[in-house]
Amino acid sequence: MGRATPDDTTWGIDSEHVGNIRTRLEFGRELTRIRERAGLTVRDVARMVNIPVSTAGGYFSGTHLPPVKPPDILVRILGACGIDDPEMLDRWRRALTRARRAPGPRRAGEGTPYRGLARFEPEHAQWFHGREKLVADLVERAVANTGGGLLTVVGPSGSGKSSLLRAGLVASLSDLGWRPLILAPGLRPMLSLAEQLAALTGDDARKIAARLSAEPHLAPELTPPSDADQTRSALAGERIAIVVDQFEEVFTAGADEVERQTFVTVLAAAAGLPAARDGAAIRPGPAALVVIGMRADFYAAALRYPQLAEALQNAQVVVAPMGEAELRRAIVEPARQAKLTVDDGLVELLLRDLRPPGDVPPDVAHDAGALPLLSHALLSTWERGGGASLTTADYRDTGGIRGAVARTAEEAYASLTPLQQQLARRLFLRLVHVADDVADTRRYVPHTQIRQAGDGVQDVLDVFVGHRLITAQADRVTITHEALLTAWPRLRSWIDTDRAGLRIHRQLTAAAETWRGLGRDQSALYRGGRLTIATEWAAEPDHHAELDPIEREFLDASIAHALAEQQTARRRSRRMQQLLAALTALLVASAGSTAFALQQRAAADEQRNLAVARQVATVANQVRAKDAALAMQLSLVAYRIAAIPESRSSLLNSYGSPTVTRVMGPPGVMQTVAFLSNGGLMAAAGSDGDVRLWTLPHAGRPVPVGEPLSGHTDTVYSLAFSPDGRMLASAGGDRTIRLWDISDQGTPSAAGILSGPANTVYSVAFSPDGRTLAAGSADNTVRLFDVTHPGAARPLGSALKGFTGFVQSVAFSPDGRFLAAGSADTTVRLWDVRRPLTPIAVGTPLSGAAKTVYSVAFRPDGKALAAGSADGNVHLWDLVRPDRPVSVGRLTGPGTWVNSVAFSPDGRRIAAASSDSNLPYAPPCGR
Template structure:
């Protein structure tokens, strides 16, 4: 074994380096002279003496020192560098002997001898790697994929293997690899840190090509499965070559704990392993030893215990000392963080946020960066300090340095360390803006400061708002500041030119007025001048309209009412693409009116039973009553002081005559609110020794429960609210309480505490409550509880929501766990009909969960700028009130412009011919919606085993066809859409199906997909479809099929970038169109059948005359990513396009050869996969990767009427003049808009 492999301390490193120097016969000064770098001999002396270590940025200098000292072999240099990294990771006190555990770091190939517990999975994977092909290894974050591939598979292969991660430039990374087996670890980086879609597509294609002659393995995080499905090359691997890395079984996890210790000669105290297994055991009993994602926490706890034990014996005391599974990671990170100065704490925050990739539609992921990239946005004077901060986290294995790469050791840290999770959740949207800004600035610099790369319009408005409010922790770096300043300077120069034009307009108008008195000849000259002036005026107005519209988009989440009215003002000022987009997008996004009356965090909102009043309480100590007879326009009734220390809880009595409030002065008050303008305190109840956090009335109104931080719940008789008295005191909680809820029958009380369990009490005898068995399953403190019938919902600091069946409260049963929130769930409420559940979180979001499908993704509603502490449905269920740490109350319209309840990406949609029904297809279900009025779900069709990629109606909407990625075709009878009936299921045997269409006569179904051919099925008898014909000609997967309105023509398009036209009767080829620079994803005919639209991966849509396919009539450019769908309006005058850039666009086709953009529709949080106009042309429906469908009005006038019915309060003169300083105050919505009068403009 080489000497450097035994080095563990900086002293040993210095001694070994000195022996190397002496054997080369050179002095320290000679080394410094030969290296030739700007480094003092004293610094080198510290290295050789073991007083200091080379910094991360001194890596190349260290290599030069090694070369001068006689190390010429690259392998030997690598061993020295490994020793250097090892010492940097573990400075100071360190147990003797080898390291048996890896902490958050993955096992590498050289750690194979310490890798236990995955022997069976390794053997299973290796056995399938005998032939060329692409294999996917899929698992949740923290399941151990990287360690399996690196320390399990590579050593077991017995042949050369190259392991790499894609990084931002995967093609370059691939080109560097050599080996009989290619292993792509962290394949999801293709979708996160790689920003170039073209390179992403080429990389996937290159891997697929390599898999034809070699074994290729890709490790993929499960939550990026949907994005991978969008690449046809990966679909085959998903179907046949996929290995799922699930949680370990008990015997496997035991081996992973015990065997490394045994190999290292370390004793484990009796009972420690059982304790560890018990603490990570999931609530369900299915043989799995832990929940997905907890392995990194286990590994870090073991590493921390080993460090604490000094390598002799692992004990239960060590386990407790490092914080156990739940907090060991957080404790290690906090220890480093709190040991930093305030200035360096700020540096730590910026460093960690730099090392995280944040997107608005996917979970945060770590980024692998060079040290230079990490330090790029730090001034040189600060960079050395930042490097030292990195070193401290490296020492605890929280950050990993691999040669010149720096990254967070594991994504588990992003959620396990509450401080980091808080940094991420406190401004997730801002982090996305900041990251995009930094990358745009870097591109601008690389392109020689090209003015065309600067921000403008809405992107500049959003970036400026973020930069102004970012604060020192997240402020843009020097390069980004220069980019932003240049963008602002350019836009202001353009605006100044426009203002000069406006001033010229005023002067010229005055001249024109005088000229009108002159001769006819002079009048002719004046008219010509007037036309020029009008053109200048219109240009200035268009610029101002676009600016105001972009500002309205930036304000949409924080101040929806103001944003909506600014959009209308912009549209009235001068209709533009931006203003139409802002107006049409408003009704299609979650909408809330904002109440800013409180001066502190709002902790509780509660509706009266009849829904006419709303009570709110806050940290400012006030109880406020609101008239909500107009649900979205609350009117203040009263504000009364309740608790100078702040109120934390409020509840209406069942009859609505009383409100109970409680707070930080340890008391609860009963208020008479029969006259809500003058609430009166009837009684004050003491008894608690600490603040009260929860209050609840029993269903019959005779009892009140108060829950306190003092770990007790008090039950009060409030039959006489003027003289309440104590019935009983419920004790036994290990920590302070967080919430309390009565069951609807009043016999059971649920109490949550800052512990992991939910306490249940039988209170049938309220003077002698009986403690029932606790509900166990949450892994961190439980924060909120709510009942509906026999179902209890709870939310906790483990970021989950759990449902419990309490039909038998003595034997409560876990029903489901909902994951999705990125921080603790602190608020929870059932809808009145029990079909939905609303939750609020420290992640600043509200989520609406569909309880009719427990696997569906929630609808996410953003707007609060801080923690959402309370949510409450109105009795009608059409409105939701929320309150939070941003001191606001929000009243949300649940009129459902956003259709949720889907499972993952929604791929496809179709309207029934009469427009009454909408079908949406996701993975692996189809939802049927009644969209004749306010949208409502009618049925969920199940049975498909994979993503549903196509749906199509026929026969007046009574027949629905669906196709999926498992080559399955299903036909459904929708005569009764509430009770759909499966007519037939056909295994087509043609691979993944990407597209399907039914002929206008309803007799033929065309499907196409990965097998290059187009298949026609006779569905005259939908119970027995028969394959009738096959069209061949495409040279790649077929992604698009469309019938002409008369059914005589069939158009197809695909991965070979061509569009092909066929005669339907005999599938005779009629023509081929080329020209697209990417896959053709969608085709659509207009109503005449002569115009064909195509959407492509080259970011364009094109219009074609089917009589001549030589060249397109028009190329529509405007999207920033692939165009996935195109759709004509019924009258053919408008085209809709949907794109991976998360937008849909409307185009004016009055003259198809000069198609112009009408509006860009924004709001989706993921790629927009398909768009379709309703048959009456009034609505555009879209579906997206954000798990939702949305309905957009197409007529700006209709959208304006909807906005004015919602927007409250009206825009003020001050707000108007802030955004429209040179325009006279003229609110776009009249004061009586709610009465139905049309808005101005």
């Protein structure tokens, strides 16, 4: 087919058809039309474009849309069908963008009466009912504040704040002749505000943002500048309302504190609130009514800003639950306007399903957060009725108020292939913000990050956009409503399973973006504990797959920089050792001088030795914090050169510190170390997957044993020696447990491989008799294995379940009767394992920790249990009655995560290792 030109009639027809595309189905239908006109089959196009036939079929049927370039598959498909005109290609690209943004197929007639999880916008005001009284109150307050002012609208998530502000207040103010500007802060609140102002002034948004940031107290774009003869505000004389919806994004979307403070100051100045600068009060000319909509659980964050605190105290509108009459209007009025047939009794059934359980005030007709669920159930019922009726049968088929969202989400999820389902999990977790002090929230993610999440993620996104569960805007993507976070059990379980990991990932994302924004400045890289935590998290294969390219690049750069610093430190250490050798040689040379020379230069030598001793003692004191072993050697040399107060003090300081011997391992993170009970053998392993052994014939002089034990294909997280010292167990990220025969320490060998865990194994432990091995895994289970014969080891019974988070640590009691396991769900569980084939849960889970339990340990007499937690505490329980454990308090001191705990042999002390680089050693509580 020849190239179409703008003069061709066909070109004009095509142009009109493409310009009318709004939905995915319309896109597929028009794409099919041009394919058939070119005389091609789907298989022909797939072959010409070099894509699977099933994928091409999905594009032509409207099941999913071609991805955004690169690669530009749409252009290749159009080229195969004979369309290569640049203007026509551009029209097709714009049609693809429109189809991606659309939440689903359009309905004929008067429009969609219900919005589902999506909010009501100003153009949907005709369908917005039930909040007439609250809208009237807001409008009255606005009219009374024509000279400016700051008004806050506060309510829980799902109470309808966004719809109230947009379809209620903004639509009403527009009818009254106001100029409302509505925005959501997002990642760059100042730029979001500037973009709204630019639409009025015609100026560049970035220039406006820069001017506002430079003089936030004066808000120059909203008030007349000082030199009124030269310029005046584009808004002077206008009745302006600045409506900031979802104000909580200021705290969750990633803006830094400087931009937050600037944004709040500009809003306060725009509202005419006084501010102080250079000791003087400033009251800019009021130009706008500022209305802030915010979730109630962000009160504490907002109260840190005086301007907001005053508004929350004096000018606040609370969005309370709707009464029964208001709910009835919200259900019935849109149906009446759309001329729908409504089954008798359906409205009463809806009201009954919404009514909160228990005793509640009569004017409270629903729980907080239930309105989006009602709206989605109504929309689903309307769609099942073909847009003509609302029937009780269709409503029940949706799953009702509580089940409609979950059913829609599950239907979308079930339509995906197994690989796409993995991408869906990755996609939704990227769209969630998790924090310690507030409820989970949705977050906005740029399209570029979404496309980097993996090949095929765009098709997955299209599916959920088509079901209105995700909203795709021109530049970013977000979950349509936060109600989905609690209404869809699968998403809730995804979040709860790896809550700590999500926080780590969000922090890593923000750090990587900051690093990129600073031109990849090394000062912005991770170091120390933050790098260790991020590296350990990313070592999990599933977590590593969730990283986008900039996050991987940032983490790799941080690791490389840390390794370079370590190498620099080693070079400094070597220079110190060379100094030691030189000083020692100087001492030997001095001692070998002739008696005559010593007599002649006795006084000079004494002064020189004193100076050298002082210098070496000073160097020893300087390096002691970084290299205790080298410091000890230098202190001894200084003392031997001259027993002066400085060298004596340095020597006493060195020997007063714990003896340290540094054992050099492979590059990367070392995750675990274990010692044989007699102290004669040490094992260590980490991110390279190999297990290394050292014998300890003399304290402080470890001797490597042969070659590393290889076999694991991922990070090794746990090692354990059997009580008889003949076997070593190792386990980690490859989901296997390997047994090693170390009866001949000189030639250790592989003895067996155990499988069964469905995720990373974080902890292994032998029973006191050495016959049973316990393994705790990230699949939220503990498994027991009979290892009496290592070469024929076998599972014992079924996995021990009950945890809702990763199992981080397992330990047997000294008598072998009980097994304890700590988990990321903050609990510790006990089992009676005297019959390992049929373990019995003992009592209820032990609680008290506020965060992940990383380590558990029994006291040597078995009558007490300690647990180290990420909340920075060691929690203790009395186990005199194992079926009724008694909490005996907690040990505080560590500044951050407690990664490991251990009792002294006499049970009178506890050592706790934490991520603050300290090792507290304290007397335990309990009997």
